[in-house]
Amino acid sequence: MQAFPVIVSVQSEEEESLLHETVKEENREDRDGAEAENSSDTDDSADWTPSAESLTPQSHTEHEPAHGNKVSEDAGPDKLHKCPQCGKGLSTRSHLKRHVRSHTGEKPFECPDCSKKFAHRSALKTHMRTHTGENLFSCSVCGKSFSQNGNLKTHMRTHTGEKPCRCPVCGKSFSQNGNLKSHMRTHTGETPFMCSVCGNSFSHSGALTTHMTTHTAEKPFSCPVCAMTFSHSGALKSHTRIHTGEKPCSCPVCGNSFSRNGYLKIHMRTHTGEKPCRCTVCGKGFSRNVDLQRHMRTHTGEKPCKCSVCEKSFSRNCHLKTHMRTHTGEKPCRCSVCGKCFTRNCYLKTHMRTHTDDLAVQ
Structure with a gap:
């Protein structure tokens, strides 16, 4: 009896059909690619x-299957x-x-x-x-x-001014999807761009590039008026307004003008009542980060402002300035009635009551 070799396939008919279709598809992609040359709305991008x-x-060979099996294109x-x-x-x-x-x-x-x-x-x-x-x-x-x-x-x-990429959180619109992605990090707090030197992280690559100049000390942008140098062009542009007096950022509520948009944003909080800088210890909110930093010293006990005469320390610079008058003898707070002077405004207010009491008696 003649023996016939038996070939066992590990693939189902459906898998084999898909394999043949895959081989044929590689040839068809040449035609698909040609169409993509003239339009971004190809099947691939869709x-x-x-x-x-x-x-x-x-991982594929570009020839027809050896067995010549016909596979349905299913192109309908x-x-x-x-x-x-x-x-x-x-x-x-x-x-x-x-x-x-x-x-x-x-x-x-x-x-x-x-x-x-x-x-x-x-x-x-x-x-x-x-x-x-x-x-x-x-x-x-x-x-x-x-x-x-x-x-x-x-x-x-x-x-055209078209901005089809809209933030689902605050409704702000952008012309590019990449700009929207960067903006979304202001809501999520994501900072994927990390400095390889100090480990600080940033929400977008431009901020990291600017930050890196703090390590390299590179300041290629020079002011033509005072020769002061800056690490990036935006800082130079803001600096030049000191010389020109330009204040292009105007408050739509009260009309106050500012040299930088960042200053205007902080100022707007006086109208909106917004206090985004919140203390992690007691939960108190502040409109400015500098105010939060000063407040944190009430929890930490830090007193970085030190008197150069008696070495007494203070948590705020304004308290140090007031203290220095005890050494200099300066009394800038002057009574408008009798001309008596005081080192602090609170002392003047207390003194003024002596005049109001006298007027009440008269």
């Missing part, structure tokens, strides 16, 4: 947002293919395969120049423009060009 794509697949828009991980429905099996990479993290397409890997071929082609310098998408207003259509769309908002 199903999930890739970080990039690759020209050299590492009315036939949904559901993701087993998140339940999202896709119109074709090829779209489902690309979507699944968002869960598996698979990035089979590698850049030949920098070896960066991508989940989709079209994203790799877009990435390659960073090496070639090719900018296909040009702004019709200012002429600036971009390598990706999505970047052009975002840029156009600088001309």
Whole structure:
């Protein structure tokens, strides 16, 4: 009796069919990638947002299955293919395969120049423009060009003023999703950018870059008037207002003007009653952080303000100034009735009662 070899497959018919479809899909992605060149609204971007794509697949071979099995394309828009991980429905099996990479993290397409890997071929082609310098998408207003259509769309908002990215907490709007993400950290308190020197962390990378100059002592921005130097341009711009007297930040309630927007924000709390700086010991709130720091000394007993004559210490600088008058003999608080002078305003107020009592008797 003639023996026939028996081949045992460890894959189900459905798995084998999906494997064949996967091989065929790699060839189809060339066509999908070409469409992505001219539009950001491709199937890839509609199903999930890739970080990039690759020209050299590492885990698939680009040829038809040897057995020539025909696999249904299932391309009908009315036939949904559901993701087993998140339940999202896709119109074709090829779209489902690309979507699944968002869960598996698979990035089979590698850049030949920098070896960066991508989940989709079209994203790799877009990435390659960073090496070639090719900018296909040009702004019709200012002429600036971009390598990706999505970047052009975002840029156009600088001309239209459109701010579609809205904060769900406070309602503030932004033109870019990245700016919204940074803003959200003001609500969550997240500070993912950490200084490698001192360990301080910040909510956005720009603040960390500015902070790093405190370690390097680098101050490349110099004032043309007094030659004072600064670590970043924003500090220089604020400083120059000392020379010009410019106060562009105006309070909409009382009309007071300030040289810096930060000063205006703090001032606005006098109108709103907001006290965001809260003591962790007793819960008392303050409108300014400097007031909270002074208050904390009542709990810690810290007295950093020391008299240079008798070495007596005080928790606040204003108390030290008043104390110094006992050494200098200065009495700036003068009675408007009799001309008598006092070292402290509270002493003057007590003295003034002698005049009001005299007037009452008369």
